[in-house]
Amino acid sequence: xxxxxxVVQFKPRKGDIEANLAALTAIFAQLxxxxxxxxxxxxxxxxxxxxxLEGGVYEQSFGAEAFAARLDAAWRAAGGTRPVxxxxxxxxxxxGTYYNSALYATLxxxxxxxxxxxxxxxxxxxxxxxxxxxxxxGRHLGVFPTPFGTAAIxxxxxxxxxxxxxxAALKGARLIxxxxxxxxxxxxxxxxxxxxxxxxxxxxxxxxEHGVYVVYAGLTGFEGGKGxxxxxxxxxxxxxxxxxxxxLAVAILRASLDPAEVDLARAALPLLGDLAAVLPDLWADAPxx
Amino acid sequence: xxxxxxxxxxxxGAALAIDAALCERWLVAFLRDELxxxxxxxxxxxxxxxxxxxxxxxxxxxRALGPANVYAIRMPYRTSSADSLLDAQxxxxxxxxxxxxxxxxxxxxxxxxxxxxPDPRRRGNVMARMRMLALFDQSARRNALPIGTGNxxxxxxxxxxxxxxxxxxxxxxxxxxxxxxxxxxxHLGVPAQLIxxxxxxxxxxxxxxxxxxxxxxxMADQILAQILAGYRDEQIAASGFAATDVGVVxxxxxxxxxxxHLPTTALVSGTAINEFYLRxxxx
Numbered sequence: 029x030x031x032x033x034x035v036v037q038f039k040p041r042k043g044d045i046e047a048n049l050a051a052l053t054a055i056f057a058q059l060x061x062x063x064x065x066x067x068x069x070x071x072x073x074x075x076x077x078x079x080x081l082e083g084g085v086y087e088q089s090f091g092a093e094a095f096a097a098r099l100d101a102a103w104r105a106a107g108g109t110r111p112v113x114x115x116x117x118x119x120x121x122x123x124g125t126y127y128n129s130a131l132y133a134t135l136x137x138x139x140x141x142x143x144x145x146x147x148x149x150x151x152x153x154x155x156x157x158x159x160x161x162x163x164x165x166g167r168h169l170g171v172f173p174t175p176f177g178t179a180a181i182x183x184x185x186x187x188x189x190x191x192x193x194x195x196a197a198l199k200g201a202r203l204i205x206x207x208x209x210x211x212x213x214x215x216x217x218x219x220x221x222x223x224x225x226x227x228x229x230x231x232x233x234x235x236x237e238h239g240v241y242v243v244y245a246g247l248t249g250f251e252g253g254k255g256x257x258x259x260x261x262x263x264x265x266x267x268x269x270x271x272x273x274x275x276l277a278v279a280i281l282r283a284s285l286d287p288a289e290v291d292l293a294r295a296a297l298p299l300l301g302d303l304a305a306v307l308p309d310l311w312a313d314a315p316x317x
Numbered sequence: 318x319x320x321x322x323x324x325x326x327x328x329x330g331a332a333l334a335i336d337a338a339l340c341e342r343w344l345v346a347f348l349r350d351e352l353x354x355x356x357x358x359x360x361x362x363x364x365x366x367x368x369x370x371x372x373x374x375x376x377x378x379x380r381a382l383g384p385a386n387v388y389a390i391r392m393p394y395r396t397s398s399a400d401s402l403l404d405a406q407x408x409x410x411x412x413x414x415x416x417x418x419x420x421x422x423x424x425x426x427x428x429x430x431x432x433x434x435p436d437p438r439r440r441g442n443v444m445a446r447m448r449m450l451a452l453f454d455q456s457a458r459r460n461a462l463p464i465g466t467g468n469x470x471x472x473x474x475x476x477x478x479x480x481x482x483x484x485x486x487x488x489x490x491x492x493x494x495x496x497x498x499x500x501x502x503x504h505l506g507v508p509a510q511l512i513x514x515x516x517x518x519x520x521x522x523x524x525x526x527x528x529x530x531x532x533x534x535x536m537a538d539q540i541l542a543q544i545l546a547g548y549r550d551e552q553i554a555a556s557g558f559a560a561t562d563v564g565v566v567x568x569x570x571x572x573x574x575x576x577x578h579l580p581t582t583a584l585v586s587g588t589a590i591n592e593f594y595l596r597x598x599x600x
Contacts, residue, residue: 042355042599082595212343215335215497221343250350252599255343276346 031176034059034066035281037260037273039249042078043088049076049102055280056106065112066282067175072207072247072260073117073130073184079209080251081119085162089121096133096140104137111136113143113174115181115245117207120147125164130181130207132172144172146181150189156211156254171199176241177287179203184210187230197238197300198307202265202290204240206231209247212257212275224259224275236267239294241285248276265293332542335497337504341377344489348381351487352462355599360461363485364452365389365408365416366519367401369502369511370490371466372408376505377489378464379412387414390455392448394520395422401519407508417455421447441520445478452485462487470495470534473541474566475573476518476526483576494538530569532562540566 036055041047052071059065073079077088090098095118103112111134120129128148134141147166151159169192171180180196180203187193187206196204214222227244235242241264248258261272262283270283294300311317352358361378365371371389378387391405402418409416425447429435435443456463465488471477472491490498495516502512516526516534527533532540540563543553550567554560575581579591588594 042597078599080597081600082597084596084600215340215343216332217336217339219336219339221339249354250347252597253347253351255347255350276342 030284030286031068032064032066032282032284033068033070033243033262035070035243035245035260035262035273036072036075037246037248037258037277037279037281038071038075039256039278040074040076040078040247042251043081043084045076045088045098049098052076052099053102053105056103056108056112059280060107065110068113068115070205070207070243070245071114071116072245072256073128073209074119075117075207075245075247077119078249078251079247079256080254082158082162085119085126086121089119089126091122092120092129092131092142092145093140095120096131096135096142099133100135100137100140103135108135108137115205115207117183117209119163120145126162127166128159128163128183129166130183130205132174132179132181132205143174144170144179144181146170146183148183148186149192150185152185169195169199171196171201174203176285177202177290179205181205181207184208187234190234193234193238193240194303197240198304201238202240202287203285204234204238204242206242206244208244210257210259211251211254221257221259221275224257227257227259228261228269228272231261231263232267232269235263235265236293236297238300239265239290239297241265241290246273248278265290266296332546333494333496333538335493335500337501340493340497340501341380341504344377345381348377348464348487348489352382356462358460358462360386360388360459361464362388362390362452362456362459362461363464363466364448365391365405366466367391367398367404367408367511368516368519369507370468370498372404372507372511373498373502373505374464374466374490375408375412375414376502376507379414384413385415386461387412388455388459388461389414389416390452391416391418392421392451393418394425394444395420396522397519398517400514404508404511404514407510411506411508419451419455421451424451437521441518442478442481444520445481449481449484464488465491467491468495468498469493470538470541471526472577473545473573474530474537474569475576476530476569477576479576494541495534496538531565536562537566541570544570 113134115132117130120127130146132144149166151165153160171178178200180201182192193204212221212223217225231242231244244261246258246260247256258275260281262270273279273281452463463485465485467482468490469492517524550563553563584592
């Protein structure tokens with residue numbers, strides 16, 4: 029049974045949640061208008077506010093339930109009467125503590141059911157990044173059930189630490205969704221920004237090492253000179269890029285994921301099983317133990 | 318004997334290589350986003366000096382906005398090189414953009430006559446600031462945004478007049494070293510006369526940038542790239558540069574941090590702007 033995914037490479041208007049929800053409603057309507065609406069819609073990190081907000085995060089943050097309700101209202105306004113699952117990054121206000129979060133929710137048009145909220149654990153605070161100045165870090169890497177199978181969300185730098193997808197896969201994830209907002213940099217590459225190339229390689233390595241689907245959703249558009257580098261892609265459990273968008277496209281990326289592919293990839297290259305077997309020895313020998 | 322494959326030891330130049338087609342695509346998108354989508358402005362105005370930097374910006378603006386929406390302003394002073402005007406015209410002719418020529422001599426001379434013994438440095442700064450004044454006024458006249466033309470090398474070396482060349486709100490080439498601007502110029506098809514001539518601020522007779530700086534742009538860029546990557550002077554010198562040249566570049570960058578910032582403001586509250594009250598430029 030296949031699982032149809034649509035990645036929306038979104039270009040927000042900075043700090044204008046209403047305009048961005050209106051744009052999302054139009055995108056939902058486009059998806060509903062097609063012959064086979066997707067079962068999962070994936071949006072990037074901080075998709076509906078823009079990424080670089082500095083102190084503006086306190087004005088542009090939401091409770092998870094309230095944010096999911098806004099997404100559900102957009103789905104309803106687009107004419108959505110059957111359920112759809114969505115992953116969307118947002119700045120979260122949890123009782124006065126602020127996070128860079130992404131939720132997995134089912135939108136019914138008559139209410140949203142949140143399956144999981146991932147709070148970004150690795151907050152980049154170097155160079156152009158200043159997240160830890162304004163946000164608190166998440167403390168938990170969870171996996172959760174979806175119609176596709178067990179999934180995990182990693183937000184941007186979370187995925188740069190190889191141990192994160194490793195733990196997610198060990199916990200049972202067969203699908204890893206990565207909402208991201210990555211300022212493009214590095215013009216020395218051949219036809220592709222170096223930062224995009226690194227993401228692409230990372231997505232392929234993550235997918236093929238653990239036998240998981242990787243769905244990467246990149247924000248696009250310029251924010252004060254910093255160009256969010258899009259590059260959304262969907263990678264099979266064998267590490268093949270099924271399809272990808274370029275840096276600047278404002279577009280929808282569609283693919284059909286087959287759960288059986290995860291089993292076949294793991295049978296052909298049983299690295300995750302090997303790791304699970306060796307992990308107790310590695311862990312016993314780990315520094316600080 | 319086995320073949321020996323050796324990695325290059327000196328990577329000073331490697332960091333400067335650019336994919337010029339990708340660079341063009343990125344910067345054209347930047348201009349469209351910053352002008353049209355963020356500010357709702359469809360027109361650009363820029364000072365076209367006849368040098369390589371403003372020529373490249375003219376090409377980028379023409380491709381981002383269409384030639385009819387780009388206004389090039391030539392602003393010669395009476396001592397400016399005639400070749401500068403001619404080279405600026407080559408760009409105008411190649412692109413089909415709009416052009417105006419505003420002679421800044423009467424305005425500059427009117428001030429200098431009452432300014433009190435201006436030396437060449439002050440005269441140059443007055444000319445640069447007069448051009449800034451004219452550029453902003455022309456932008457208001459044409460409902461167009463002034464576009465900056467300063468490159469990363471001159472910004473890092475402090476080789477510009479503060480609150481003059483650096484004032485436009487949008488600059489597509491400010492993160493490109495001079496040698497990268499040349500590479501982009503070749504890709505864009507900027508006339509060869511502009512690429513091949515020695516860069517000059519053209520504020521004094523026979524002035525060249527490299528003469529003023531005391532190092533070539535190629536050397537400056539390779540040294541700067543290593544300084545910004547965190548290497549110490551001894552390491553940079555060991556990669557193939559004279560210690561004196563490394564020192565020249567190091568002193569220039571370290572002596573001009575202030576030129577790359579807004580004015581220093583006394584902080585007296587817990588809500589000081591850009592210290593406590595932090596909002597991004599596009600918020």
